Amino acid sequence: MRYDAVIIGGGPSGASAAIALASQGRAVAIVERSAFPRNKVCGEFISPVNLALLDRLGVGERVRALAGPEIRRLALFAAGPSIEARMPRSQTDAFGRALGRDVLDLLLLEAAAAAGATLLQPWQATAAVRDGDDMAVSIERSGERRTLLAPVLIVAHGSWEAGGLSSQPRRPHLPSDFLGFKAHFRGSALPSDLMPLLAFPGGYGGMVWADQGRMSLSCCIRRDRLDAVRAAQRGLPAGEAVFRHITAACPSVAEVLRDTTLDGGWLAAGPIRPGIRDCYAHDIFSVGNVAGESHPIIAEGISMALQSGWLLASELAGVAEWSRAGRELAGQRYAAAWHKQFPLRILTASVLAGLATRPLTAGLMHRFVSVFPASLFVGARLSGKVTPVPGIG
Template sequence: MFDAVVVGAGPGGSAAARLLAQAGWKIALVERSEFPRRKVCGEFISATSLPALQACGIGEEFLAAAGPPVSRIGLYAGDTQLASPREGLWGRALGREHLDTLLRDAAVRAGVQLFQPADVVGLRREGGASVCALQDGRELKARNIIAACGSWNARGIFAVPDGCDVPSDLFAFKAHFTSGALPPGLMPLLAFPGGYGGMVQSDAARLSLSCCIRRDALALARQRHGGKAAEAVLAHIRATTAGVDKALGGAALEGNFLSTGPIHPGIRSRHADGVFFVGNSVGEAHPIIAEGISMAIQAGALLSRLLIAGREGEYAGAWHRRFATRIHAASLFAHLAMRSDTRAVCRVLIALFPGLLDWGARLSGKT
């Protein structure tokens, strides 16, 4: 019998697993995919998460492997190319194939028992415990279940109450480029017709570009530019966003594009039927604020602390106080970026008051 089975070895799951194991809990960590694996993600991690990364045992490794510090937030929209006036230390970026592997390995070093690749396909209550069924027929019994399996994977296995899911028509894409040219330290937010995204200098001198685009804008981009969906999206962004076109002028695509969707930003249940949810399983911010990894790690740490202290009943309220504002702010920014009228107003306002970029970064949790 385990003290907890953690489903999903993304940032939220590995963080929770490691911190509980360090407190002497017997933990199983179940991950369906093989690592290292790439993931649709901008890869930026806020400086506010460094203490949590240190607590997870990977602070030094993260700093050694990550891309250069991001010191300015910017905006690329149409012909507009703006940067926040003041320098700060906002964070750094590291490919998910590296970050998730580091976090998982740190959890295993702390004594976590890893099941990978292994897919949780069912859950039932038995007496006072829960039993997780794996696809290969094995069963894992535990006092607690922590669902850290990303945004849409929780449905179908765990009893998520009705009304916790928000319909969405946003598709996400991501690519790495070599020899791209962003101004040093700049992480521009991209706002283009029907979507938004971000670019950042990641590890090994790679430029990471990730974005979300509405279904209708994607269809239009495919009509206009042809080719595969991801190629049409990139052509659409380059044709409408001068800063991106310039940054990628001499760049070469590394590997292939990744895509996923539709993504489901919104707040879901924190605790249901003996299962605690962390990371995207509980609340997913529009990626425009690039805070999902940080929030997943921080939520994993919050839940672990409360479970260890026997105060898990406080989790739902504590989660809401800590993360709900960021999720609502992200939703506001996403909708401002995607609509042509509000995008135009924001461009003018930010050109007049570039400090708004710092304000937005703070509101989204980057301090």
């Protein structure tokens, strides 16, 4: 089967690229390993600037109808009393909102299919090799095998797992790795318009009301701290042990979660891989976490995924022939656009994560924010929450 583009991964980055390319009239195949709806380790907050992009992707109305309340305030929940500040709003006066990844990712993938993309799900991409001017992508499902051919290959498979593709290398485990956890709660006393940043020894996290009366709590914790926490709370599953660690360190978290019930179980993922990688290398385009990833302390991964998929599709649209020369030109332009849009937020997130996870610097951060609460607002702006997306009015 031959297409103009094959996209590996049906998360927000792959779906956004697929919708945009299929809407240009390109023949697109999108390969997704999991059956949807599926849950995912993610805080589920979507920055306000993405609402206009989601409109262009054809799902804005549904997202507005289904997402949780507008998030108008930020807070820091750490060892001391909680500190609050206002949240920046976008140029169109919108505030960010959260939507469960089970809902958001399904909406986006359905929109890709409605735009004309061929959905191969659940199929796993296991290898990709250049074959003349085409990329030959091997896909598998319960013993069945197929090969997809296309001049353009886009990898959108996220960054947290190893696999058979050259873009999914196996890496050694390090004590400094960050592992992600997430759960939904019901009955929380967290004010509906407030999104607190959590800072606790060895990690950071966030809480926000999402859809269907679910409040998501997500966090990252260093592997060495997780090992210590689990050793101290022998017999408890990892998610539960991390939860106890957080509530012991952050009194405001314990307070708003006092009478809650867990909705489903704890999910774990990682290690996460913050950093900047290649946007285009070896004639393969990368979007979302594959191209680059910020520490989730700034809750910008969905933004970067949606926006990078859109940026790549826009640059590919500017190239009539997807020959080798055309792909290289689009790759250079996409890399330039990516590097204008995202590095500041990756740097901001890395600095904040460094401060929040060490008790000494977390204490200093808490003192600073209590004197200058507006620094939370500034941090949210630096993290790209209201940075316009090129090409979106």
